[in-house]
Amino acid sequence: MFKIPKHQVAGHQAIDGNLGPLVDDSGRFYKPLQDDERGTTELAFYQSFSSKLPHHIRGFFPVFYGTQLVEASDGSGLHPHLVLQDITSNHLNPSILDVKIGSRTWYPEASEDYIQKVLEGDRLTTTVTLGFRISGLQIYESKESGYWKPARKEVKSFSADDVRLVLRKFVSLNLEPEPDCCFASTIYGGCSGILEQLLELKAWFEDQTVYHFHSCSLLLLFDKESVLNGRTVPFKVKLIDFAHTVEAKGVIDHNFLGGLCSFIKFVSEVLTDFKVPTIEARFN
Ligand SMILES: Nc1ncnc2c1ncn2[C@@H]1O[C@H](COP(=O)(O)OP(=O)(O)OP(=O)(O)O)[C@@H](O)[C@H]1O
Numbered sequence: 001m002f003k004i005p006k007h008q009v010a011g012h013q014a015i016d017g018n019l020g021p022l023v024d025d026s027g028r029f030y031k032p033l034q035d036d037e038r039g040t041t042e043l044a045f046y047q048s049f050s051s052k053l054p055h056h057i058r059g060f061f062p063v064f065y066g067t068q069l070v071e072a073s074d075g076s077g078l079h080p081h082l083v084l085q086d087i088t089s090n091h092l093n094p095s096i097l098d099v100k101i102g103s104r105t106w107y108p109e110a111s112e113d114y115i116q117k118v119l120e121g122d123r124l125t126t127t128v129t130l131g132f133r134i135s136g137l138q139i140y141e142s143k144e145s146g147y148w149k150p151a152r153k154e155v156k157s158f159s160a161d162d163v164r165l166v167l168r169k170f171v172s173l174n175l176e177p178e179p180d181c182c183f184a185s186t187i188y189g190g191c192s193g194i195l196e197q198l199l200e201l202k203a204w205f206e207d208q209t210v211y212h213f214h215s216c217s218l219l220l221l222f223d224k225e226s227v228l229n230g231r232t233v234p235f236k237v238k239l240i241d242f243a244h245t246v247e248a249k250g251v252i253d254h255n256f257l258g259g260l261c262s263f264i265k266f267v268s269e270v271l272t273d274f275k276v277p278t279i280e281a282r283f284n
């Protein structure tokens with residue numbers, strides 16, 4: 001049984017009769033293959049990436065289960081979909097950040113029209129100034145308040161200070177009046193925390209000349225309740241959206257690497273500014 005994803009934070013959505021991704025109950029995410037070059041590029045990436053990446057890096061990507069003809073969400077009939085691991089499955093109330101990495105989402109091989117279109121988006125957001133932008137988010141507050149999920153328009157208008165605030169809210173139990181950052185040490189810090197994982201990814205990007213990940217996002221996800229209940233695997237760092245990922249032809253992906261370094265700095269600042277004890281220490 002296919003459903004509209006409950007926890008999608010950005011991108012094309014299967015609401016109001018549009019073509020968008022679907023999920024099922026077995027933990028799979030069905031992304032419609034776009035009819036143009038984006039579809040063929042993303043499919044080619046998923047079909048080849050696992051043999052091209054070192055083993056320790058493969059976990060940063062959703063598992064790929066091939067393609068499947070599925071009834072499209074826009075009612076247009078059977079349509080080929082990429083079948084991916086649903087990163088949100090097994091999470092009841094996930095807090096999610098979609099961060100588009102790179103100081104430009106255009107690339108020289110793209111058409112002039114495409115470059116003009118996305119360049120405008122890059123200039124109007126923090127892409128140009130910071131080397132990354134938040135594309136979408138949801139932060140779980142509580143049973144009573146539900147999620148803080150600002151509209152696309154608001155997210156697109158985020159300044160550097162807004163980005164700082166979001167990164168604090170993401171790891172807070174109480175978002176207002178000031179984010180308490182009480183999950184910062186547990187989620188961002190620690191020997192297997194988000195920061196450590198981002199640094200592992202950065203070390204690979206310093207060397208890899210296999211792909212250029214244009215317009216690709218980092219999806220950060222964790223479940224506050226799992227952390228509070230002391231359950232394991234409290235967070236995930238995944239790369240998504242490979243519709244513009246091309247062969248690197250021996251050249252370092254400076255665009256992604258630079259954006260990733262900048263994002264790492266913003267995450268590190270939350271840890272240094274808020275030297276709070278781990279959530280376990282606070283509740284024990
Ligand atoms: N494997 C996945 N599991 C769970 N959620 C996912 C997965 N892949 C993507 N998503 C959700 O869907 C959103 C959009 O994904 P993606 O960027 O791949 O789509 P898109 O339509 O190509 O986006 P864009 O229009 O920005 O290019 C993400 O922000 C995330 O919320």
Ligand SMILES: O=P(O)(O)O[C@@H]1[C@H](O)[C@H](O)[C@@H](OP(=O)(O)O)[C@H](OP(=O)(O)O)[C@H]1O
Nearest residue numbers: 011012038105118121135152156215243244
């Ligand atoms: O970040 P925003 O402002 O939400 O804008 C979207 C974003 O730039 C996507 O990368 C782009 O899709 P592609 O990367 O697939 O080109 C999409 O184009 P589209 O809506 O024309 O498909 C834009 O709407």
